[in-house]
Amino acid sequence: MSKLSYTSSGDGVPLVLIHGFCESRKLWANFSAMLSVKYLVINVDLPGFGKSPLNVETPSITSFAEEVNDLLVDLKIEKCQMVGHSLGGYVALAFASLYANKLIGLGLFHSTAFADSEEKKNTRVKAAKFIRENGSSKFVSSLFPGLFSQNTREKFKNEIQYFINDAESLDKEVLAKTMEAMRDRIDRRDVLKKLDIPVLYVIGKDDVSVPLNQSLKECHLPKESIVHILENVGHMGMIEEKNKTLEILSQFTNYCINRPE
Numbered sequence: 001m002s003k004l005s006y007t008s009s010g011d012g013v014p015l016v017l018i019h020g021f022c023e024s025r026k027l028w029a030n031f032s033a034m035l036s037v038k039y040l041v042i043n044v045d046l047p048g049f050g051k052s053p054l055n056v057e058t059p060s061i062t063s064f065a066e067e068v069n070d071l072l073v074d075l076k077i078e079k080c081q082m083v084g085h086s087l088g089g090y091v092a093l094a095f096a097s098l099y100a101n102k103l104i105g106l107g108l109f110h111s112t113a114f115a116d117s118e119e120k121k122n123t124r125v126k127a128a129k130f131i132r133e134n135g136s137s138k139f140v141s142s143l144f145p146g147l148f149s150q151n152t153r154e155k156f157k158n159e160i161q162y163f164i165n166d167a168e169s170l171d172k173e174v175l176a177k178t179m180e181a182m183r184d185r186i187d188r189r190d191v192l193k194k195l196d197i198p199v200l201y202v203i204g205k206d207d208v209s210v211p212l213n214q215s216l217k218e219c220h221l222p223k224e225s226i227v228h229i230l231e232n233v234g235h236m237g238m239i240e241e242k243n244k245t246l247e248i249l250s251q252f253t254n255y256c257i258n259r260p261e
Contacts, residue, residue: 002071005051006044010036013104013257014080016068017043018088020110021178022140022167024050027085031238031246039253042075044068046091048174059177061087061185065094072102081256083107083200083249086209086235087178093188100195105256107200107249110235112210113218115187124183128176136175137168149206149234159239192221198259200226200252202245204233226252 007025009032017028025032025043032041046064048054056063068091072080081104084092089111096106116124131139144163145153153160192199199222203215212229219227228248233240 002067002074003053003055004044004047004067004071006042006071007032008040008042008075009033010038010040012039013253014040014042014072014075014077015253016072016080016082017041018068018082018084018091019044019046019049020084020086020088021182022049022143022170022175023085023163024166026050026166027238030242031249034246035250035253038250042071042077042080044071046088048171048178054171054174054177060181061090061094062098064091064181065098068095069099069102078102079104081105081107081253083109084111085109085238086111087182090182090185093191094185096195097188097191100191100197103195103197104259105198105200105252106195107202107252109202109237109245110204110207110210112214113188113192113221114214115185116183121183124179128179128183131172131176131179136170136172139172139175140164140167140170143167147209147235148240149204149232151206151232152234152240156236156239189218189221192218193223195222198222198224198226198252198256200248201228202237202248203227203229204235204237204240205229205231206234209235226255 019027025045032043045052082092089108201219237245
């Protein structure tokens, strides 16, 4: 039985929402409320985040995906759409590699199938060390402002502070181990090539975490891609362009449900 904390709302075709690093299911709260009018929305806390415990000594992106699957088994959900933000996208791709037959659509919000470059791996090593030495609060205070476009930081300063306040009490060892799990994840571009379902890309033109040029190198790989590139958006499109991204996700979900087999 899964120990993941989650919310379930609405009825209809299941839509699973997965948050990013240092976030929780609160990230998708507004989306859940709106989308549950038409769909069964499952909004999960990944292991170690929100109200979900970390159940393994050394977590991996694959172990996170397996826990999401355990939850779906418990809920008797055989088919779903899955949408992940950043880390959540890594988890969704790992899920697709293991349980592709359970998906009717895959959404990647500011995420990538590429493995980390050596430079990025070194950055994550330094970040994990910083977290262990300085704690979660100091790390997230520097993390969240950089996830927003320079053009939106002032506008969303209250939202940025909300994310910082919500994340500063996270266990520092959970953050460091999850950082290392992201560093060690494998390249999943081959997964994209094999999928027979639509894949949604939501890309921020000002995203420094998953740069536009990197996304453009992979969004052609699925047999069917739907790509949205957002101006003046960094890594947090569901906040920086809430209405637009909600509409994008709603249209994508509707398309996946009504798409001919």
